[in-house]
Structures are given as structure tokens and as C-alpha cells.
Amino acid sequence: MTLLETRRATEWRTARVRARQLARPTGCESIPLADAAGRVLGAEVCSRTQVPGFDTAAMDGYAVGGPGPWVVVGRVLAGAASPGALAPGTAVEIATGAPVPSGTGAVVPYEESRVDGDLVDASPPRKTHVRRAGEDLRPGDVLATAGSDLSAPLLGLLAQGGADTVSVRRRPSVRLVVTGDEVVQLGLPGPGQVRDALGPLVLALVERAGAARPELVAVPDDHDRLREAIAGSDADVVVVTGSSSVGRADHLHAVLAELGASLHVDGVACRPGHPQVLAERPNGRWVAGLPGNPFAGLVAALTVLVPLLDGLLSRAPRPVFRLPVGGPVSAPGSVTRLVPVRLGDGAAVPVADAGPARLRAAADADGVAVLEPDWTPDQPAEILRW
Numbered sequence: 185m186t187l188l189e190t191r192r193a194t195e196w197r198t199a200r201v202r203a204r205q206l207a208r209p210t211g212c213e214s215i216p217l218a219d220a221a222g223r224v225l226g227a228e229v230c231s232r233t234q235v236p237g238f239d240t241a242a243m244d245g246y247a248v249g250g251p252g253p254w255v256v257v258g259r260v261l262a263g264a265a266s267p268g269a270l271a272p273g274t275a276v277e278i279a280t281g282a283p284v285p286s287g288t289g290a291v292v293p294y295e296e297s298r299v300d301g302d303l304v305d306a307s308p309p310r311k312t313h314v315r316r317a318g319e320d321l322r323p324g325d326v327l328a329t330a331g332s333d334l335s336a337p338l339l340g341l342l343a344q345g346g347a348d349t350v351s352v353r354r355r356p357s358v359r360l361v362v363t364g365d366e367v368v369q370l371g372l373p374g375p376g377q378v379r380d381a382l383g384p385l386v387l388a389l390v391e392r393a394g395a396a397r398p399e400l401v402a403v404p405d406d407h408d409r410l411r412e413a414i415a416g417s418d419a420d421v422v423v424v425t426g427s428s429s430v431g432r433a434d435h436l437h438a439v440l441a442e443l444g445a446s447l448h449v450d451g452v453a454c455r456p457g458h459p460q461v462l463a464e465r466p467n468g469r470w471v472a473g474l475p476g477n478p479f480a481g482l483v484a485a486l487t488v489l490v491p492l493l494d495g496l497l498s499r500a501p502r503p504v505f506r507l508p509v510g511g512p513v514s515a516p517g518s519v520t521r522l523v524p525v526r527l528g529d530g531a532a533v534p535v536a537d538a539g540p541a542r543l544r545a546a547a548d549a550d551g552v553a554v555l556e557p558d559w560t561p562d563q564p565a566e567i568l569r570w
């Protein structure tokens with residue numbers, strides 16, 4: 185462990201909790217339900233109606249009144265406003281989703297019906313095949329609580345409950361500042377250069393975490409340019425890649441000090457990704473500093489940046505997911521190790537040859553296994569998926 189780490193490293197789990205807890209949630213906005221996929225609910229949503237809205241057929245066939253056989257007296261299709269009433273010994277042909285006439289004892293599916301002219305008969309029905317008004321939802325039922333992710337099924341449920349718009353958290357705005365004289369944005373790097381891998385990686389990660397599409401600003405290893413890139417942004421979060429360590433060209437700490445930022449996390453006791461920073465500017469906006477080594481940057485983003493965005497979005501805690509780690513991993517040592525893993529059948533299998541500067545293993549993996557200092561191979565490990 186370097187001098188830098190021993191001086192101020194925060195435990196990995198503490199850093200995540202701190203990032204999430206310190207964030208003050210963004211405001212809420214009302215948007216059409218159709219635009220709300222992937223957003224985070226800002227307020228509880230209750231059903232405005234009962235579902236089903238009326239007693240309805242669950243099968244195509246005959247709605248029958250009293251014991252059979254029944255005389256077929258009509259037909260009711262889905263969308264019919266007033267299905268009428270059935271006298272005992274009568275039936276109507278009915279479609280799934282159509283309202284059943286009052287007096288309906290059951291719906292007999294076509295497959296179970298014997299039809300002879302205008303008479304229909306069947307064995308006594310084992311099920312009514314009628315869905316009763318309000319059996320799924322009642323007006324006022326809580327459909328989702330604030331902080332829920334608007335998943336595909338939840339959006340469908342909210343529509344069933346009559347929602348046209350939903351209150352969601354404003355997407356946090358992010359500026360992504362990619363530092364490095366050697367870092368190029370397009371094409372093949374020349375001598376001494378390297379292609380920017382963190383730009384696309386962080387863009388994907390933060391958008392997936394619910395932020396607005398970040399603005400990417402590339403700056404050289406220059407103190408004033410970095411300062412301007414941070415100070416000149418009013419984004420909720422400025423993410424800086426590179427410049428987080430102690431090299432001559434690493435200006436982030438000096439710039440943050442000049443800007444009067446408070447360092448809530450300055451180095452994390454994890455491998456890779458320890459030289460990471462979470463700072464709060466005097467105006468309440470955030471700076472997340474990620475190491476330039478790409479896999480280390482990814483781990484740091486999972487450590488401070490994603491929890492910070494979760495906090496800004498006031499997202500409900502993500503479910504903790506643990507799996508046994510199948511395969512050779514060495515003991516974690518004194519810091520938390522983040523190991524790329526593929527998720528198999530009930531186990532997480534480490535992907536070989538992960539290094540802080542390499543993305544191959546992470547790209548072949550589904551996420552990382554979190555091996556905390558007290559982890560032993562007989563315990564399941566927490567998994568963070570990309």
C-alpha cells in the first residue's frame with residue numbers, strides 16, 4: 185500500500201454508502217407514462233380505478249345462466265358497453281374481455297361446449313372463467329412507491345391503474361471530463377497515445393444508472409484547463425477521468441482544493457480503482473474523480489459514481505445479489521478486491537487476466553464479484569452487474 189492510500193483510504197463499502205447518502209435528490213417532473221421507461225418514480229402512485237373494471241369473460245365461449253342446456257340468445261364482444269342480463273336456461277356467445285351479462289353463472293369455453301342448432305350444452309363447469317370487477321386492483325391501491333424503477337411491467341401496471349403521467353426524478357446532469365495529453369477520441373492512437381476507453385464506458389454506465397446523456401469534454405493534462413472544465417460546469421456531477429493519482433500531470437487534487445471542494449472520499453481501500461475521489465463543490469454540485477486505468481476507472485465508477493447517481497435519483501436500494509464464486513481466486517488481503525465474473529448456473533466464475541489497465545476480462549464478464557477483506561472462498565460474494 186502506498187503512502188497515499190494509508191493516509192486516507194475509505195473502506196469500499198463505506199465509500200458507496202457515503203456517496204449515496206450525501207446526495208440530495210433532484211427535483212421531480214411530470215412526464216407522459218409512454219416516456220417514462222427507465223426513470224425513477226418521484227412519488228407513490230395509486231390506482232385510480234378498479235381492474236377489471238367490470239365482470240369479464242376469461243375465455244372465448246358461452247356465458248350461461250342457470251343449469252344447461254342453454255338457448256343461445258345473442259353475442260357479446262369485447263368493448264360492448266351494456267351486455268344485458270341472462271335468464272336461467274339462456275346463453276350468449278362471448279369473447280374474452282367482454283363484459284358478462286348479469287345472471288351469468290359461468291363462461292363455458294368453446295372447447296367444452298356441445299352445440300346443436302341454437303342450443304348449447306356442457307358438463308357442469310369446473311371454473312367460472314369470469315374475472316370479477318376489482319379482483320386485481322381497487323381504487324386507491326398503492327401500485328408503486330417513490331424510488332421505484334419504472335420497469336416494463338410496472339409501466340403496464342400503472343397504465344392499468346389509469347395513470348397518464350407520472351412524477352419522476354429529474355435525470356441528473358453529468359459533464360464527463362476526460363483528461364490526458366495522450367488520450368485521443370477517434371481513430372488509431374499515434375506514438376505515445378492511447379484511445380479514450382473511459383469516455384464510452386462512463387457514458388454507458390451513467391446513462392444506464394439514470395443520468396441524462398453526459399456532455400463529454402476532452403482536456404489535456406493542464407491545470408487551468410481542468411479547472412475551467414470543472415468550474416465552468418453547472419452539471420449535477422462532473423466526472424473526471426485520469427488525473428486522480430499523484431503524478432506530475434495529475435492536477436485534480438490541486439484544482440479541487442482551489443475550488444474549495446470538500447473531499448468526502450479521497451482514495452478507496454479497493455483493488456483496482458483505489459485513487460478515486462468524491463468531492464462536493466461549495467455550490468453543492470459533485471465531482472467524481474475516476475482513475476485513468478480503464479478497469480480501475482470502471483470499478484471506481486461502480487464504487488462512488490453509481491451510488492451517487494442512485495442518491496440523486498432517490499432510487500430505492502438495489503437488491504443485493506450474492507453468488508458462490510466458482511474458480512480460483514486468491515484471498516482478498518487487506519482491501520476489497522473487485523473481480524470480473526461471468527454468471528453461470530448458480531455461480532460466479534472469475535474471468536482470468538484482469539488487470540487495472542485491461543478491459544478484456546471485464547468485457548467478457550457480466551459484472552464484478554466483491555471480495556471484501558474478510559471474504560473466504562466458502563462464502564457467496566456480492567455481485568455488481570454492469
Ligand SMILES: Nc1nc2c(c(=O)[nH]1)N[C@H]1C(S)=C(S)[C@@H](COP(=O)(O)OP(=O)(O)OC[C@H]3O[C@@H](n4cnc5c(N)ncnc54)[C@H](O)[C@@H]3O)O[C@H]1N2
Pocket residue numbers: 186188362363364366367378379380381382383425426427428429430431434457458459474475476477478480540
Ligand atoms: N506513485 C504512484 N503512482 C501511481 C499510483 C500511486 O498510488 N502512486 N496509483 C496508480 C494507480 S493504482 C492508478 S489506477 C493510476 C491512476 O492514475 P490517474 O488517475 O492519475 O490516471 P493517469 O495517470 O492519467 O492515467 C493512468 C493510465 O491510464 C491511461 N488512461 C488515462 N485516461 C484514459 C482513457 N480515457 N482511456 C484509456 N486509457 C486512459 C493512461 O494513459 C495511463 O496509462 O495511477 C497509478 N500511479
Ligand code: MOO
Pocket residue numbers: 455456457458459475477480540541
Ligand atoms: O486503481 Mo489502480 O487500480 O490499481 O490501476
